[in-house]
Amino acid sequence: MAESEQASRRMSLGHDDVLRWIRAFGTEVDANKEQLTQLDAAVGDGDHGINMQRGMSAVLVKVDAAGEEQDIGALLKTVGMTLVSTVGGAGGPLYGTLFLQMGMAVAGKDELSPDDWAAALEAGIAGVQARGKAEPGDKTMIDALIPGRDALKAALAGGASFEDALRQSADAAGQGMRDTVPLVARKGRASYLGERSAGHQDPGATSSHLLLEAAAETWGEPEQTG
Amino acid sequence: MKKLINKPEDVVTEELQGIAAAHADLVRVQFNPHVIVRADAPVQGKVGLVSGGGSGHEPMHGGFVGPGMLDAACPGEVFTSPTPDQMLDATKAVNGGAGVLHIVKNYTGDVMNFEMAAELAGGESIEVQAVVIDDDVAVQDSLYTAGRRGVGTTVLAEKICGAAAEEGRPLAEVADLCRKVNANGRSMGMALTSCIVPAAGKPTFELGDDEMEIGIGIHGEPGRERMKLAPASEIVEKLAVPIVEDLPFESGDQVLAFVNGMGGTPLIELYVIYNDLTKLLDGRGITITRNLIGPYITSLEMAGCSITLLKLDDELTRLWDAPVKTAGLRWAA
Numbered sequence: 001m002a003e004s005e006q007a008s009r010r011m012s013l014g015h016d017d018v019l020r021w022i023r024a025f026g027t028e029v030d031a032n033k034e035q036l037t038q039l040d041a042a043v044g045d046g047d048h049g050i051n052m053q054r055g056m057s058a059v060l061v062k063v064d065a066a067g068e069e070q071d072i073g074a075l076l077k078t079v080g081m082t083l084v085s086t087v088g089g090a091g092g093p094l095y096g097t098l099f100l101q102m103g104m105a106v107a108g109k110d111e112l113s114p115d116d117w118a119a120a121l122e123a124g125i126a127g128v129q130a131r132g133k134a135e136p137g138d139k140t141m142i143d144a145l146i147p148g149r150d151a152l153k154a155a156l157a158g159g160a161s162f163e164d165a166l167r168q169s170a171d172a173a174g175q176g177m178r179d180t181v182p183l184v185a186r187k188g189r190a191s192y193l194g195e196r197s198a199g200h201q202d203p204g205a206t207s208s209h210l211l212l213e214a215a216a217e218t219w220g221e222p223e224q225t226g
Numbered sequence: 227m228k229k230l231i232n233k234p235e236d237v238v239t240e241e242l243q244g245i246a247a248a249h250a251d252l253v254r255v256q257f258n259p260h261v262i263v264r265a266d267a268p269v270q271g272k273v274g275l276v277s278g279g280g281s282g283h284e285p286m287h288g289g290f291v292g293p294g295m296l297d298a299a300c301p302g303e304v305f306t307s308p309t310p311d312q313m314l315d316a317t318k319a320v321n322g323g324a325g326v327l328h329i330v331k332n333y334t335g336d337v338m339n340f341e342m343a344a345e346l347a348g349g350e351s352i353e354v355q356a357v358v359i360d361d362d363v364a365v366q367d368s369l370y371t372a373g374r375r376g377v378g379t380t381v382l383a384e385k386i387c388g389a390a391a392e393e394g395r396p397l398a399e400v401a402d403l404c405r406k407v408n409a410n411g412r413s414m415g416m417a418l419t420s421c422i423v424p425a426a427g428k429p430t431f432e433l434g435d436d437e438m439e440i441g442i443g444i445h446g447e448p449g450r451e452r453m454k455l456a457p458a459s460e461i462v463e464k465l466a467v468p469i470v471e472d473l474p475f476e477s478g479d480q481v482l483a484f485v486n487g488m489g490g491t492p493l494i495e496l497y498v499i500y501n502d503l504t505k506l507l508d509g510r511g512i513t514i515t516r517n518l519i520g521p522y523i524t525s526l527e528m529a530g531c532s533i534t535l536l537k538l539d540d541e542l543t544r545l546w547d548a549p550v551k552t553a554g555l556r557w558a559a
């Protein structure tokens with residue numbers, strides 16, 4: 001038992017792992033399309049689930065067609081470009097930029113260490129903030145992503161295994177997502193509501209939590225061997 | 227959901243096919259990605275005007291493509307901003323060497339996608355300026371938020387800037403003019419019913435039979451307050467007073483009054499609203515010298531209306547009167 005536990009310690013991510021994460025995110029978006037749309041109907045225009053699903057199904061077609069020739073950076077950039085050109089709305093440029101910047105941060109790599117993953121996430125989030133100008137507390141996807149990033153970095157710095165760090169990252173994103181409920185939106189469509197935006201969970205923070213949850217679930221399970 | 231559609235996911239494409247078939251004399255429609263371009267684009271030496279936004283607001287924007295108004299429109303999915311590749315294609319298609327003006331409604335998605343498109347166009351050495359329309363007084367304006375939405379003034383800006391571009395005025399001037407229209411236009415809307423996004427299949431929000439929503443956006447975003455239904459005269463007060471006080475419009479001003487239908491409200495009711503609006507403005511010494519009444523910036527089948535006032539001067543009046551030939555707005559000199 002101890003031996004197999006040892007064997008399951010994940011030290012790096014390959015092209016395949018990243019692809020599995022992207023697929024898992026697509027599956028999560030599919031499964032939660034209704035919820036994302038409901039949340040957006042309460043504070044926005046009711047299209048976030050539909051937008052993200054349209055984008056992720058296009059992404060899955062694209063990455064299947066691209067095959068395995070690409071390095072991980074190129075793979076992430078393909079995801080970003082596809083989202084930019086298919087999602088529209090705020091989600092398109094924001095999620096597109098997230099993946100594009102992640103891809104730039106790991107350009108040319110065929111393998112990602114836990115620190116590479118943290119650096120990619122950090123670069124992606126910086127891109128989202130440069131594009132959307134949102135700060136923590138504005139009731140946006142940033143409110144899930146930043147706690148997720150910070151928990152990941154803190155856990156890795158504290159010597160946690162990659163699996164544990166990913167789990168803590170996803171949990172922190174989940175907490176950040178729930179913490180958007182009482183906030184008054186200062187960015188995006190929800191801000192038009194003023195005080196009436198309080199009391200609702202932000203749809204973008206919800207999909208961002210799914211993104212980090214998909215990473216924890218995909219890469220947290222024991223590594224497939226032989 | 228009761229709609230005249232085939233499949234929800236095909237609505238926008240099939241609408242565009244219909245537009246292409248109906249208005250081949252005015253526009254050509256490109257399908258991958260979706261762009262509606264003036265039939266004779268690019269017009270050499272003329273500033274190109276591009277706008278775009280989610281579908282579901284017809285005739286805006288595709289119905290405003292043609293001589294005297296837009297050179298291209300980028301239709302997104304229903305109520306969803308179009309994407310940068312659409313805007314880049316549109317920009318390239320209408321660039322006649324004098325640069326391209328992007329007229330952008332102030333929604334986070336539209337603004338960010340147009341920004342990405344302008345960056346891409348810059349990379350291809352096309353001069354692009356963007357003007358963001360933010361005229362909806364229902365939204366509190368603040369530096370720290372997304373700011374006011376772009377609504378009715380967009381239609382007026384597209385018409386007026388289209389006329390200026392047709393006269394051969396340079397990009398910087400057309401952009402300044404667009405900012406001037408935005409600075410002098412104010413709007414506010416209301417809804418009697420919700421609308422149904424085809425892909426969602428059910429109403430975006432619920433309104434009781436005896437309720438209305440004041441300050442509604444054009445995408446079914448809830449407004450600022452919900453209240454008991456009131457007579458048209460009171461609704462006009464609820465909309466027009468905040469508009470008048472915001473600019474402010476003052477005694478002696480001449481205005482263009484635009485009473486817009488949200489898609490599900492008949493003209494008979496829009497004229498009732500217009501009548502009450504003339505009385506209210508009369509009482510404040512404001513003179514309506516031009517008007518536009520009808521469904522021009524709609525929200526699918528939503529019942530309701532919006533009011534836009536634009537303070538006019540001789541220049542704006544002359545450009546408003548200039549000929550226009552589009553599917554949605556058309557008059558001769």
Ligand SMILES: Nc1ncnc2c1ncn2[C@@H]1O[C@H](COP(=O)(O)OP(=O)(O)OP(=O)(O)O)[C@@H](O)[C@H]1O
Nearest residue numbers: 048089090091132134140141187188203204307335
């Ligand atoms: N400036 C911003 N920065 C970061 N995230 C943002 C910003 N504005 C909006 N968001 C996120 O985007 C989410 C909404 O995404 P969605 O896909 O529904 O776009 P949208 O606002 O409906 O776009 P569109 O305006 O074209 O319809 C929000 O829940 C919020 O998390």
Ligand SMILES: [Mg+2]
Nearest residue numbers: 044045047048
């Ligand atoms: Mg939305």
